[in-house]
Amino acid sequence: MGQGWRRGVAAGLAMGLLAAAAQVVAVEAPRSDADAERFALRAELFEEYPHILPAMMSSANAGFGGDSSRAIANHMYSRTDAAALADARAKLKVEEHGKGTWLLRLPYVNIAVFETAEGLVLIDTGYAPAGPVLLETLRRLSSKPVHTIVYTHHHADHAFGAWALLGAGEKPRIVAAASFLQELGTDVRLANYANVKLNDQDPRDVPRSLDGLVLPTQVFDGESLTLSVGGEDFVLHHARGETADHVWVHVPGRRTVVSADFHQPFLPNAGNGKRRQRYALEWAGAMRAMAAAQPALVLPMHGPAMTTAAEAQDKLGAVASALEAVDRQVVEGLNAGLLQAEVAAAVKLPPELATRPDMEEYYVRVQDIGKMVAREYSGWWDGIPSHWTPAPRVVEARELAQLAGGVGKLVERSAALLETDPALACSLADWALAAAPEDSGVLRAGLAAYANRIRPGVPAQEINVYVAHMAELKRLLRRAEAG
Known part of the structure; x- marks a missing residue:
């Protein structure tokens, strides 16, 4: 009775939050001819200025730690773009990390798969173009049904590939943090701004309502939730980091952590100026908690797996130390009376971290993380008097x-x-x-x-x-x- 009661409460919570999210998206963002024109012109720029693409690809992390695809990059919400679907199928690499444990490595993003006695557990489902190849790959890896999907957060590259599984008759439980629906609803409400303008997506693809999306069937409030599947525990931990709904997963029976987007193989993307607030100090705390779990295997959603306990301790600890150092410098600067811009400009990584390959400023600069931390601790005013009412x-x-x-x-x-x-x-x-x-x-x-x-x-x-x-x-x- 206990388990059934808890599932009923969780499902009820999901329904209530879905209704609240639907209210947030009560008015669909109108389609814009200007957005469509800008999207087309963006493609033309790569032809007119041939140095742009080599500059974007100049880092070994140019695929966010994996392979890359221009078609996928701009069509993450599309279920029909032929080039994106083809690239997802052609570029998928399957890594086995022990019996019944796989990391599916797609362009830009990974999906973790665990086979249990009761069925498959998936951590994330990738972007929409990944759906068909995800289904094909699961059928090839196992004859078991998809029992549970965990969404680590609401972003386009993590929570949009399950449509193909449901279309093939799978009926998984889908679990996410309680804030997932609110965060997703905000993105949908701001479709033209958040997903087209800031995330460089084709305006024809982006969702403008929650209808047709594969949403969680169960959400959890609080810091953690333990799911038991096939006699194995999957411990979901909620900690604000890249997003407010971010979740990482500990599988103690396999000494494995799925680190979601808390770990990337470069300077963490905690300073993205085109996204809502990111939480550097809580992010660091999540990394410390993962390290404390003593994993022998870490499966990130971006970049290669960490396959030894020593590697896991080193890399998880380095990210935590970097974010803690930025937070400390920002707090000191604000307390010293510096302007937010001055504080962020002065932020540096500690010398012992600055030269590490996994601290490369591939996606953002360390000063960008400083800007994000300063924003978290401040209001909208930048400290310049004339800017209050300019x-x-x-x-x-x-x-x-x-x-x-x-x-x-x-x-x-x-x-x-x-x-x-x-x-x-x-x-x-x-x-x-x-x-x-x-x-x-x-x-x-x-x-x-x-x-x-x-x-x-x-x-x-x-x-x-x-x-x-x-x-x-x-x-x-x-x-x-x-x-």
Whole structure:
């Protein structure tokens, strides 16, 4: 009776939270012609500026620790994109880590699979294009049904591949943290902003309602939940990290931890300026908890497995130490009266961590993590008095252009700084754009400044921001030239 009662409560909680999430998404985000145009122009930019793709691929971690696919990268919500489906099938690699334990390594992301006496347990299901090859692979690995799916969090690359399993008749229990539905609902509500603009997804693919999505059938509140499947325990731990609904899994009988996105094979993605708040200190605490579980095997959702206890202790501890160091420096800087921007700019990794390969600034810079921590501990105000109620940006920009002797002077100076100070060149191009957004010379100057900013070694998320801005500049330039 106890187990059944608990399942009933959990299912009831899921239904209640689903209803609440549906209220959040009461009005669907309208489709935007401008979004579709920007998405198409983004693809054109890779042809017009052939240095962009090599810059993005200059790191060994260019596939987020795995293989890569441009088709998948921009179609993570699509169940029908032929190129994305084909790449998922062609590039999947299956790793066996002991009897009945597999890590399915797709472009950008992994899925963990455990075979038990009662059926298969999946940790995540990947993105939507992974669905068919996931089904095919599970059928090849085992004759057992899919008993349980655990969603580690709501992101596009983790919780969207189960549709193919359900379409083939599987009826798994699907478990997530209680905050999963609220987080997913927020992304759906902000489809044009969160998923198209900030996540570079095809606007034709992104979900605009919860209808048709494969949602949890059971959620849990609190810090942990133990699931028993086939006589084995799977202990789910909720800790805010990359997302508010983040979950990692301990399988004590196999001395295994599934670390979800808490571990990546590069500097942790705790400073992504295009996502909602990330929680660096709680993230570090989760890493300490994983290490305390003494795993002999760690299966991350990005990058290769850790296959020895020593490797696990070293890498889990390094991430915790890095995040704790950033948090400590931010707290000290804020308490010293520095501006948030000054605090973040001064953040550094400790010397013993800075040269580690798994601390490469592939996706974000350590200063970006500092910005995220400072935001968590602060309000929206950046500490500059005039920014509390500032003059409109266009007014500031036109005044600056007038002081410079005209917008053309800003453009000239931006061009002169391209090689010596590319960051300042982009700032001046931004001011010129704000002052004269329909001036074709200004738009071309912005394209030149940001194209120049994209170089090998620049973090991937930073490059994505620059490419997205260039697509918007191209869109405006076409309008300006068309009259």
